[in-house]
Amino acid sequence: MSQKRQMKLGTRVFGIGHYRTLWRQQQVAPNGNIDFKAHVRQAQYAESAKFDFIFFSDRLFFDQYSAPKSMNQFEPLTIISALSAVTSKLGFVATASTSYTEPFNLARILMSADQISGGRVGWNAVTTALSGAALNFSRDKHFSHSERYQRAQEHLDIVRGLWDTWEDDAFVYDKENNKFFDPAKLHTLDYKGQFFNVRGPLNISRSEQGQPVIFQAGGSETGKTFAAQNAEGIYTIIDTLPEAQVFYADVKRRTVQAGRSEDDVLIFPGMYPFIGRTEKEAWDKYNEVVSYITYEEAVTELKLFFKDTDFSKLDPDAPFPEFSTESSEGYRSMADRIVRIAKGERLSLKETAFRFGSPKQEFVGTPERIADRMQAWFEQRGCDGFNVWAPYVGGQEEFAEKVLPILQDRGLFRKDYEADTLRGNLGLSLPENRYAGK
Numbered sequence: 001m002s003q004k005r006q007m008k009l010g011t012r013v014f015g016i017g018h019y020r021t022l023w024r025q026q027q028v029a030p031n032g033n034i035d036f037k038a039h040v041r042q043a044q045y046a047e048s049a050k051f052d053f054i055f056f057s058d059r060l061f062f063d064q065y066s067a068p069k070s071m072n073q074f075e076p077l078t079i080i081s082a083l084s085a086v087t088s089k090l091g092f093v094a095t096a097s098t099s100y101t102e103p104f105n106l107a108r109i110l111m112s113a114d115q116i117s118g119g120r121v122g123w124n125a126v127t128t129a130l131s132g133a134a135l136n137f138s139r140d141k142h143f144s145h146s147e148r149y150q151r152a153q154e155h156l157d158i159v160r161g162l163w164d165t166w167e168d169d170a171f172v173y174d175k176e177n178n179k180f181f182d183p184a185k186l187h188t189l190d191y192k193g194q195f196f197n198v199r200g201p202l203n204i205s206r207s208e209q210g211q212p213v214i215f216q217a218g219g220s221e222t223g224k225t226f227a228a229q230n231a232e233g234i235y236t237i238i239d240t241l242p243e244a245q246v247f248y249a250d251v252k253r254r255t256v257q258a259g260r261s262e263d264d265v266l267i268f269p270g271m272y273p274f275i276g277r278t279e280k281e282a283w284d285k286y287n288e289v290v291s292y293i294t295y296e297e298a299v300t301e302l303k304l305f306f307k308d309t310d311f312s313k314l315d316p317d318a319p320f321p322e323f324s325t326e327s328s329e330g331y332r333s334m335a336d337r338i339v340r341i342a343k344g345e346r347l348s349l350k351e352t353a354f355r356f357g358s359p360k361q362e363f364v365g366t367p368e369r370i371a372d373r374m375q376a377w378f379e380q381r382g383c384d385g386f387n388v389w390a391p392y393v394g395g396q397e398e399f400a401e402k403v404l405p406i407l408q409d410r411g412l413f414r415k416d417y418e419a420d421t422l423r424g425n426l427g428l429s430l431p432e433n434r435y436a437g438k
């Protein structure tokens with residue numbers, strides 16, 4: 001009997017909150033991003049609630065205008081290694097850049113983390129949108145959008161190739177005959193490309209899940225093609241079900257075109273549940289969060305997506321300015337989306353800034369309403385699961401205690417883990433070693 005399709009859920013450590021103003025709320029501990037004990041508590045709680053993974057985003061650059069969350073935070077691969085030691089089933093997805101890391105180093109670090117955790121690691125392979133990062137890596141200028149994706153493909157090919165250095169039965173450990181490994185099962189990559197030359201081999205073997213799960217978070221045309229060819233999980237920011245359905249169908253179609261199966265890639269929109277015993281209580285919570293957002297901060301946030309354009313000098317009540325997003329070398333897909341919606345709905349600059357600086361309104365309401373909306377997105381092929389990010393202190397617990405049981409009763413979410421690895425829990429296949437049996 002075939003099993004009912006179930007949604008997969010990621011979450012994150014609250015820290016000081018995803019929205020730039022959340023840290024000002026009374027209940028928020030402003031050092032939350034570097035409070036290790038709080039991270040441990042939340043990881044263990046997420047595991048008790050049977051989440052698939054905790055997701056760690058990352059930034060390689062900040063300045064005085066950046067969101068406070070990026071000013072003081074743990075490096076993702078370091079924190080996930082530590083958290084994997086105090087959990088046993090929960091997965092961890094760490095963001096790391098293909099533009100500003102060497103593939104050999106990153107392959108080692110990721111595989112070490114995957115071995116330490118017993119096969120529970122995912123890599124969110126980003127190309128890095130923020131141009132300021134270049135200055136931290138001995139460059140005067142950031143890579144262009146297209147070069148970033150070309151480098152990303154080479155980077156990923158190398159990392160995956162290095163991970164297959166050792167076939168799974170390569171180590172024979174034959175003490176009597178002084179044979180540590182079988183030389184026929186050791187493979188040297190010897191990669192020569194446009195951007196990288198990496199010989200290998202890599203000095204660590206494959207993990208219980210073979211290789212870490214590859215995530216991706218770029219949504220431009222190039223980004224979606226890159227995802228279709230490489231990703232097993234996609235994190236995306238989308239506000240409405242119709243928009244999600246278009247993205248979902250597009251990425252799945254591209255994945256099949258790339259010679260893979262639709263089920264080889266799972267799509268996870270971010271969601272921020274505002275939960276109340278009544279609709280009013282939920283909206284009160286939403287409005288409280290929004291009340292902290294000032295116009296100055298909202299336009300500063302917009303700057304991120306439009307080549308550092310200083311919107312604060314423009315008339316807030318004039319229509320959102322004309323932009324060619326071709327010139328947006330950073331978050332191109334986000335810039336496209338903002339322009340499309342601002343134009344389509346004839347929003348002023350001020351309305352645009354608040355619209356994109358505030359949490360989406362789709363998941364505000366009673367636990368039943370939130371479960372209904374999640375079910376609709378999932379069953380109507382808008383997603384394969386969600387990245388659930390608490391928009392206020394205690395939001396994660398509230399979601400786990402009030403919404404998850406409804407999803408479980410409806411057979412839409414697991415009651416217990418199916419496997420010990422991230423790949424196993426996500427229902428993704430074990431990647432065979434490319435050299436096995438050859």
Ligand SMILES: Cc1cc2nc3c(=O)[nH]c(=O)nc-3n(C[C@H](O)[C@H](O)[C@H](O)COP(=O)(O)O)c2cc1C
Pocket residue numbers: 056057058059060095097125126127128129130217218219220221222223224235236237329330331332333334
């Ligand atoms: C939803 C989403 C989340 C992202 N998260 C990160 C991140 O945590 N760190 C980072 O350096 N870049 C992040 N990026 C940037 C992408 O990796 C990429 O560099 C950028 O978006 C340009 O690609 P695109 O135009 O295809 O979206 C994110 C992008 C999106 C759309």
